[in-house]
Amino acid sequence: xxxxxxxxxxxxxxxxxxxxxxxxxxxxxxxxxxxxxxxxxxxxxxxxxxxxxxxxxxxxxxxxxxxxxxxxxxxxxxxxxxxxxxxxxxxxxxxxxxxxxxxxxxxxxxxxxxxxxxxxxxxxxxxxxxxxxxxxxxxxxxxxxxxxxxxxxxxxxxxxxxxxxxxxxxxxxxxxxxxxxxxxxxxxxxxxxxxxxxxxxxxxxxxxxxxxxxxxxxxxxxxxxxxxxxxxxxxxxxxxxxxxxxxxxxxxxxxxxxxxxxxxxxxxxxxxxxxxxxxxxxxxxxxxxxxxxxxxxxxxxxxxxxxxxxxxxxx
Numbered sequence: 001x002x003x004x005x006x007x008x009x010x011x012x013x014x015x016x017x018x019x020x021x022x023x024x025x026x027x028x029x030x031x032x033x034x035x036x037x038x039x040x041x042x043x044x045x046x047x048x049x050x051x052x053x054x055x056x057x058x059x060x061x062x063x064x065x066x067x068x069x070x071x072x073x074x075x076x077x078x079x080x081x082x083x084x085x086x087x088x089x090x091x092x093x094x095x096x097x098x099x100x101x102x103x104x105x106x107x108x109x110x111x112x113x114x115x116x117x118x119x120x121x122x123x124x125x126x127x128x129x130x131x132x133x134x135x136x137x138x139x140x141x142x143x144x145x146x147x148x149x150x151x152x153x154x155x156x157x158x159x160x161x162x163x164x165x166x167x168x169x170x171x172x173x174x175x176x177x178x179x180x181x182x183x184x185x186x187x188x189x190x191x192x193x194x195x196x197x198x199x200x201x202x203x204x205x206x207x208x209x210x211x212x213x214x215x216x217x218x219x220x221x222x223x224x225x226x227x228x229x230x231x232x233x234x235x236x237x238x239x240x241x242x243x244x245x246x247x248x249x250x251x252x253x254x255x256x257x258x259x260x261x262x263x264x265x266x267x268x269x270x271x272x273x274x275x276x277x278x279x280x281x282x283x284x285x286x287x288x289x290x291x292x293x294x295x296x297x298x299x300x301x302x303x304x305x306x307x308x309x310x311x312x313x314x315x
């Protein structure tokens with residue numbers, strides 16, 4: 001009964017009406033996926049690969065949001081009036097799939113070794129160099145958990161003031177979300193202590209070799225991604241050999257990717273393509289092809305918004 005009362009009140013507030021909307025959208029997208037799998041889409045139309053990827057991306061974001069709201073369902077009714085959450089529940093918003101701070105520390109510490117292995121793919125490291133990189137990685141982890149401790153302290157302050165109502169719950173969630181996004185994106189990006197020390201700890205010869213191999217690897221990965229994108233699009237929008245070559249050249253020259261190692265590279269290519277000047281695409285395709293390609297652009301905009309919300313957009 002407590003949960004029924006909570007959700008009844010939650011959905012009556014302006015702040016949490018978004019939860020009802022997101023859950024309804026989630027059901028709608030699941031229905032679309034089910035229709036696609038059964039082959040009973042309207043007028044016999046089947047979803048193409050980009051549509052399916054787009055729905056999957058949005059469902060992923062909606063799943064994250066709905067998961068957060070499901071954790072709100074665990075809130076305990078206090079004194080017959082307000083609502084309370086525990087520190088454990090608050091921390092679960094921050095650590096999300098990592099469950100708690102202990103599991104998060106363990107996973108992040110293991111990630112340091114993965115980062116060291118990645119460097120050694122390009123150039124051998126001395127044990128002293130590995131030690132310096134490990135120390136820097138632990139510094140990144142410590143810096144993150146200092147921010148976590150600060151957020152927890154703010155939670156405790158609100159808790160000490162008395163019951164936590166719906167407005168306070170929203171504030172606490174907004175406090176946890178940036179930390180969750182940092183964790184999802186990864187603590188060891190280009191501006192991390194680990195990466196800075198890794199760049200500084202190698203000697204000049206190692207640094208030159210590391211930079212050269214990284215550039216070559218990124219170039220190969222981008223080339224494969226561009227070719228795969230052209231091939232996938234060609235299955236849905238048939239092109240001549242001349243058009244395929246011109247389109248591949250357009251991607252190489254005009255679709256600039258700052259992070260080729262990102263896990264959403266295919267999405268990023270589609271998004272960047274949708275943002276190019278129209279005349280560049282019009283020079284390659286006929287009207288029918290253009291209509292088919294442009295029909296994907298609104299979806300690209302939605303995927304970009306989803307990636308930003310997930311903290312996964314770093315272009």
